Amino acid sequence: MESEPSTNVNTREAFSLLGHDIRLDILLALLEDWVAVYTEPKSYSELMAAVEMEDSGKFNYHLNELRGVYIRKVEDGYVPTASATALYRTVLAHRPTEAFEFEPRSLEAACPDCGSPLVLRYDRGFVSIDCDACEEWIGFTYSFPQNGFASHGSDAVLDAIDNQVRCDIEVAGRGQCPDCVGSMTVDLRIDAIERGDHRVELACNTCSFIVGTDLLSAMVGDDRVASALRSVGINPEQRLWNSLWARRGSSRKTRRCSPSISRPTREPHSSWLTRR
Ligand SMILES: [Zn+2]
Ligand SMILES: [Zn+2]
Structure with a gap:
């Protein structure tokens, strides 16, 4: 197996790697059928066909940019990395591109x-x-x-x-x-x-x-x-x-500005706080 490119990237670099249509097409083609480690890898030619590219030089360049961080080469082809699948699941969970207004x-x-x-x-x-x-x-x-x-x-x-x-x-x-x-x-x-x-x-x-x-x-x-x-x-x-x-009992609540969360409209005042 070929050695993988360095994975020593920072967060900015990791996100910036996604800023290209061809790379997104390659990654999504891999993620769409991905279930788990037993999923059949996609071969070079399958991936190239999936993104409808004929210029192998260009395809190769973008594939290599993704390798290490989002894509891994294995014996029979290419698979998404754990970071890629986690990012994919996060987008599906939080739906950041969908406007959602919830009436109280x-x-x-x-x-x-x-x-x-x-x-x-x-x-x-x-x-x-x-x-x-x-x-x-x-x-x-x-x-x-x-x-x-x-x-x-x-x-x-x-x-x-x-x-x-x-x-x-x-x-x-x-x-x-x-x-x-x-x-x-x-x-x-x-x-x-x-x-x-x-x-x-x-x-x-x-x-x-x-x-x-x-x-x-x-x-x-x-x-x-x-x-x-x-x-x-x-x-x-x-x-x-x-x-x-x-139930808190009879004492009046003392509000506290928790360092763990900042709320846009009100002071944090809850028994449950998360910061993600
Ligand atoms: Zn009350
Ligand atoms: Zn943690």
Whole structure:
């Protein structure tokens, strides 16, 4: 097998490699049929035919530009790299070229503090669930791909949000980043209880994944915690923003400008924060 060109590129270089129609055609031709490592590689001539090119010099030049970062040469042809497939999946998940306006929607769920209907919003890739009637409940903010709204009905999307958060914090709580599989730092933030902030912060040591939450939400994925909750009559599977433990108590919330996220319209004030 030929040696691969250097993969020692920075982010700017990696993105700039995609700035050409022929390279995009080559990459998309590879990605469209790609499933996993057992997918048949595409041969040089198949790829060249797929992008409808006759000038082999030009084709070769662009193919080589992609090699190492987005394309890999294997024995029987060419395959996309893990970076290429991850980028492809990210675009499919977040749909950056599709305009999407989400009208704020009242939920059937009530604010744990004042009983008013909670309001769901979606802005810049983050879902938020807040009480507009009081400032007692800390609220909920979480990164969520736009495709979630396209793929699920208006009620099912609530389950999708809850599932996503539960899966992420369960994995993060075990010390593994849900995004990049790096190790996590768990900060119990005992001092935050007095201030009314989130009490556990799970931060990836490699990428920008970070989530802050209350202690019980961070532990509810553990069978022992779930069965202890059941034994006192609390359903551990209720949506996290409906959970009794999401109630903040009677103290007025102290808002905090978290370094982990900046919100465009409001100060960050949630029990759940991610930064991606
Ligand atoms: Zn309220
Ligand atoms: Zn990470």
